[in-house]
Amino acid sequence: MIERASGIRLLDGPPTTTGSESLAEHQARLGARPSFRGGDLIAILEAAELRGRGGASFSTAQKWAAVRQRSRGNAVVVANGAETEPLSGKDRALMVLRPHLVLDGVLLAAEAVAASRAVLYISRAHEDAVRAMTSAIAERRGSDLPVPVTVVRAPRRYIAGQETAAIAHLNGGAARPTMVPPRPYDRGVDGRPTVVQNVETLAHAAVIARRGAAAYRSAGTQGATGTVLLTIAAAIHSPGVYELEGGSTIAQAVSAGGGATTSVAAVLVGGYFGRWVAAEDAWDLRLGVDVPLGSAALAIFPHGWCGVTQIAALVAFLARESARQCGPCEHGLASLAATTDELAGGRAKPRDAERLQRWIAQIAGRGACHHPDGAVVLLSSALRVFAADVNTHLRRGGCDRDQATLLPAPDWTIRGR
């Protein structure tokens, strides 16, 4: 497995304990950034089947082609490093450790879509990533910086990383999602055609530009080519960020993380925007193939913790983080949060559990963005996986299990290489 991915890994290179790779180290290791005529790189990314790593898994080539087609040399590239997902640390780790690989990807995207500038949109909570990328840009001045690249700090709110929210913020407004159309490829930053691309995706593009589509595809599997950065959290021996081949199973991910610390009840795949899978169904699922990768964060949930307390904590978070623009999201998620809290506190009646199911069906698909959809997917999968816990709470007015939750963010330390 390591062999197939050799040469195409984002975290190849110096030990991750030595911090940011310098421009000199980066170029000595990988050579200068290649350059492509016209949209040639887009065809290579298409052949590599690169998909976005920000959560939506959209074809990178298609996204770039749409912007290239509309650009009159004035497009904008937004490298999305907001990483507002609390369980994820991979974008931050990548920017801190391999800032020049990210920057290569930004510049290659700018070249491919005929952009006149680029913006790195990085969470204000991740100052280490802001510093690493700002230093990397400074190192390139006078050598390899064909378009201006600036760093803009993203608000901490969960929704701030959503692509139309990022554009709204970069246009001087609040970081809240907007209605589409106009889609970013038509009208984004300053009304120009805009690529909004997750920073990990850009780093993969920089690898593919050097190694070619065939080498990239030799790792991973159909539908999940190349490698993927995962964040593995909770009941795992070594929580942190790991680079695995695309299509690795959840069992392989857990094994990479040193194994579970205790008997596992369930796995949350894809972060707060993801879905719950019962442990016995989880191990053989291939990430990005059998189950959506989402934010690529995995939380290993042990037996002995209360699933209902967990559900209530996650739903409360998502309700708090609603942009409160759309009624079904603002009021719907508030109702879900209030009722799951009643359930966790042992005050809910069977009628309340039925109401949750009715609301799940009512809320889906009714926001301007997918925030409410993510919340109901998470909740409906949780109610299935933790059905026994829910019943215990309904019948006995609570339980005596551990009330711990996944809410604290994990250590982002790079572990697996």
Next chain:
Amino acid sequence: MSSQVRVNPIRCDAYGMCAELLPERITLDDWGYPIIDSRPVGGQLLELARKAVAACPTAALRLAAEGEPSR
């Protein structure tokens, strides 16, 4: 070409008039916001749909060509 009713959920403020004027396509959720049935409106319904669109105090409702890729 047939039309569909669409709602802009950011503009919508749950006045609920649309559901009274076009119950054939619009019901309200538990918080008073419209749930739109995406089946096309034609014939007599089209006139009622136009009235519902015109009546919305926040101009959140519109008629879109069927299959138009947006809300």
